[in-house]
Amino acid sequence: MRARLAIDGGDPVRTRPFPTRAEGMGDAELEQLTEVIRSGNLNRVGGRKTAEVERAFAELLGMRHALAVTSGTAAIHTAVAAVNPDPGDEIITTPLTDMGTVIGIIYQNAIPVFADVEAGGYHLDPDSVRSLITPRTRAIIPVHIWGMAARMEEFLEIGRAGIPIIEDCAQAYLTEYDGRRVGTLGTLGCFSLQQSKHITCGDGGLVVTNDDGLAERARLFADKGWDRTGEDRGHAFLGMNYRITELQSAVALAQLGRVKEWVGRRRALGDALTRQISGIPGLHPPATSETSGNTYWFYPLRIVEEEFGQSRDWFVRAVNAEGIPAWVWLRGGPLYMYDALRLQRTFGTSHHPFDCACASRRIDYGPGLCPNAERTLEELVCLTVHEFYTESDIADMATAIHKVAEAASSR
């Protein structure tokens, strides 16, 4: 007889809690932090840790320049500012991402133009991007979502016409595309050190580039336009203060020492889960580390209701009842469905830059704009896979998913 689902009062597959990431933070971080505190200097100016993080990260990726800033959002804002769009210029990106991808675009008075993702997929569709390019297109921001690489060769091809490509790698440390690491392929690469990312210092971000001019603009922008080489401040152009502190950099430096090992672990575990749950009707695992360079920020799964027999939300409830963490990401839909964008709530009573005379056309957001992204988010479930999970944690997840799927198909 089939085992009764926990959601129907049966015994759950798993009663022990899953490992947390707390053990990823410890003595190495404390040692670095202690050095900073004892030095009495917490600002990057006069300190050493931020410079060390930048050197180590540039070296890890084989890039000429890395700049550490206060968040992934700040990293993308800084990259956009380095590219220096004119007000009303357009930047094409995906609506299936974190709000941090678009905030900096709007703060630089540019307009996010959302291209759709591939049908049944997670990444920007190059054809959709091509169809939206205008003389006002100033950059394209592909997002390597969940740790899987976007179709970079197509975006680089589009970029050859003179459009900078800014890679959003917030979820994709050490993800590989065609044997090369993401963040090193486009004009600029942006990373996040926020708590949930592969490595963290609470909040922080990194920008990498091989372009000396862009690196210099990025550095000035994130430091109030302050030219620290001269006798006076210079203030060459309008910037922000996105300086990360030595405290954050101390932690980031320690974390950086483990990123390769952790990513290797995530790859092995994520791929193992995919092997164990592939072939279930209506349940679509993500591409593996071999086919997409996947480094598994989280583990996305699509539940196609017509094939699966039950809804996505039922799946989440049933799996949760079995003791397996699973949740819905962006329940509200693609980014443009959220009030800040849909209603273009920006500055004061205006909708700047959307209603600015500087814009060459009216951009409206709302349901139906990117049907594939909307569909993907309706089908999406997130599972956790991280470096402190074990093979037996993965086996429990697979057992619960099989149990739930068998019940779903026969209900």
Ligand SMILES: *Cc1c(COP(=O)(O)O)cnc(C)c1O
């Ligand atoms: C986390 C994230 C950001 C923003 O980073 P923060 O450090 O949270 O500001 C941007 N893009 C993506 C894809 C992210 O996952």
